[in-house]
Amino acid sequence: MSALIGLFTILMTASPAIAHGGEAHSGPQWTFDPWISLPLAIISLLYGLGLIKVWRRARRVGPIAQRILLFYAGVLSLAGALLSPLHWLGEHLFAFHMIEHEIVMVVSAPLMVIARPMGFLLWALPRRTRHLAGRAIHSPAMSKAWEWSTRTTNATILHGIAIWAWHVPTLFDAAFLSPHIHRLQHISFFATAILFWWALVWKSGHGVAGWHLFVTMMHTNILGALMALAPRAVYFAQTNTTLSWGLTPLQDQQLAGMIMWVPAGTVYAAACLTMFALWIYRSGRIGEQNV
Numbered sequence: 001m002s003a004l005i006g007l008f009t010i011l012m013t014a015s016p017a018i019a020h021g022g023e024a025h026s027g028p029q030w031t032f033d034p035w036i037s038l039p040l041a042i043i044s045l046l047y048g049l050g051l052i053k054v055w056r057r058a059r060r061v062g063p064i065a066q067r068i069l070l071f072y073a074g075v076l077s078l079a080g081a082l083l084s085p086l087h088w089l090g091e092h093l094f095a096f097h098m099i100e101h102e103i104v105m106v107v108s109a110p111l112m113v114i115a116r117p118m119g120f121l122l123w124a125l126p127r128r129t130r131h132l133a134g135r136a137i138h139s140p141a142m143s144k145a146w147e148w149s150t151r152t153t154n155a156t157i158l159h160g161i162a163i164w165a166w167h168v169p170t171l172f173d174a175a176f177l178s179p180h181i182h183r184l185q186h187i188s189f190f191a192t193a194i195l196f197w198w199a200l201v202w203k204s205g206h207g208v209a210g211w212h213l214f215v216t217m218m219h220t221n222i223l224g225a226l227m228a229l230a231p232r233a234v235y236f237a238q239t240n241t242t243l244s245w246g247l248t249p250l251q252d253q254q255l256a257g258m259i260m261w262v263p264a265g266t267v268y269a270a271a272c273l274t275m276f277a278l279w280i281y282r283s284g285r286i287g288e289q290n291v
Helices: 002-013 034-058 062-082 085-090 094-115 118-123 127-137 140-149 152-166 169-177 179-202 206-228 249-261 263-290
Strands: none
Touching: 034 062, 034 118, 034 179, 062 085, 062 094, 085 094, 094 179, 094 249, 094 263, 118 127, 140 152, 152 169, 152 179, 152 206, 169 179, 179 206, 206 249, 206 263, 249 263
16 A cells, blocks of 8 residues: 555656657646547537426426436536546556546446436427437337346446456557547447446346446456556556656556556445445335335
8 A cells, every 4th residue: 555655646746758659748738639528518518408498398407406416527527537637647647547447437427327318418409300319219229229238237248348358458558549449448438337337227126236336346356456466567558658757667557457456446346335235225124014
C-alpha cells in the first residue's frame, strides 16, 4: 500500500516533458472529439426536449426527478471520462487511462441504466418518427436480440469478453495508437456495461445479481492482479511516455492494474453486497408473510 501511495505522489507532482507523439504541451487539457462531444450533446438535448413534453402533459416532475438527476450525472461522468483532462492524461499514462475506462463501465453505465432515459428520448422526436422508432424497437428481431443480450449470464459473459479482449496487450496498444479503434474500444466497454447493468438491475433477482457481480469482481480482480504483479511491462505503446512523468513503464502498468484490482473491485464488491443484502431482506419479509 505504501508503494501505491508513493506512485500516486509521483503522478501528482511530476511534470510532463513531452506529450503523446512527442509534441510539447503545457499540461492537461480538454479534448473536443466531435465523435464523442456531439453524441453527448445531442442525447442531452433530446432528453431535455422529451422531458419538457412530458412535463407539459403531466404538469409535474417530482416522481421522475431522481431519474433526471441520474441521467445527467451519467452524461457528465461520460464527459468527464472522455473529454476532460482525464482523457488527455490517459493518453500519456496507463493509470489514468484505466481510471477513464472504469468510470465508463462502473459509474456512467449503471447511472444510465437506473435512469432509463429511452422514454424521454423517444418523446423528443416528432410524432411520426417516434412511432416509427417505437415500432422498430419493439420489432421481433430487436426484441429477441435485446432479450438474449440482457439475459444475466449472457450479459455477464459479453461484458467479461469485452474487458479481457481489449486488455490483450496487442489490442490495447492498437486502440491507443488508432483513434478509430480507441472509439470502438470505448463503445464496446460502454455498450456491454449497459447490457450487464441492465440485466442486473431490471431483469434479475437480487441474489442472482449479487452472484454475477461477485463473478465480475473476481475476474476483473484477476486481470488487474496480472497487470499489477507482472514482472515486466507488456503494454509498450501505452507506456512509451511514462518516463517523462517520472515513472517506468512497469510502474505505470502496475499502478493501472492496482486501479482495476482495488478501487474498481471495491465498486463491484459494494454493489454485490448491496444486492445480497436486499435479497436477504426480501427473503425475510416473504418468510414473515408466510408465517
